[in-house]
Amino acid sequence: MKYPLTLLDPLDIDPRNSEFAGPYEIGYEHLSKLFPGLDSQFVSLEVGPMIENGGISYTELAILAALTRWLQPKQVLEIGTFHGWTSHNLALQLSDDAELVTINLPDGRTPRLDSGGWNARYFPVDKTPLFFEGRPTANRIKQIKEDTANLSAKDFQNKFDLIFIDGSHSFAYVENDTKLALSVANEQAIILWHDYGKPAHWAGVIEYLHRSSREGHLYPLYWLHHYMGPQTSLILYIRGLRADL
Ligand SMILES: C[S@@+](CC[C@H](N)C(=O)[O-])C[C@H]1O[C@@H](n2cnc3c(N)ncnc32)[C@H](O)[C@@H]1O
DSSP, X not given: OOOOSOOOOHHHHOGGGGGOXXXXXXXXXXXXXXXXXXXXXXXXXXXXXXXXXXXXXXXXXXXXXXXXXXXXXXXXXXXXOTTSHHHHXXXXXXXXXXXXEEEEOOTXXXXXXXXXXXXXXXXXXXXXXXXXXXXGGGGGEEEEESOGGGOOGGGOSSOEEEEEEOXXXXXXXXXXXXXXXXXXXXXXXXXXXXXXXXXXXXXXXXXXXXXXXXXXXXXXXXXXXOTTSOEEEEEEEEETSOOOO
């Protein structure tokens, strides 16, 4: 797997970041510094005229896919499959010997931890049709149907190079899923969270990531959101580089 060589110092991104513990807003220029050549990385996506509500945006999907192609991870983990748009499009970027594991709550099951409000809209009632079913990417995708609160590192055979956290967005689950992700991530790994910056619906993501960033557990966190660049709800963490910034 390819891996970034350096972190970006929050003060080099903008000196006014001295007032804030993160996540720090970064644009395309910063992404290219972290992942040299990402801007000339072309990816093919398989998307329809619209992505269903609750999924990822086209910009987010393109960036995630480009990152996947750049990294060439052997093991990818996604928390929150939904209809599998992201699973399918990330699996499209993988080599034949790589695997994407995606976790979702079983049909008809409600989560064990606190996960109310807008989250309840995405609890699967009946069997959810999966976009990758019957397509070649299905050979590279393995779905685990389980509440993430019931999973631990013992349930996984491999460690992961790239992890995308997009399950329940309550504080309890973002905390649970982040700890699970860190327990199964390789020493050098990339972790991303979806749906940051939407306080009316997904305050749990903001609260957990602010706390972790402030306390230095996850530092530095970068928000792929910039007035001169991508307007996404993706947060990026590069595990394994020295964070003595
Ligand atoms: C926002 S959707 C995921 C979207 C998907 N990543 C994409 O990009 O298309 C969140 C998914 O997480 C699942 N989920 C919610 N709580 C969960 C839990 N406790 N354990 C596992 N999956 C959960 C929901 O059923 C839903 O399918």
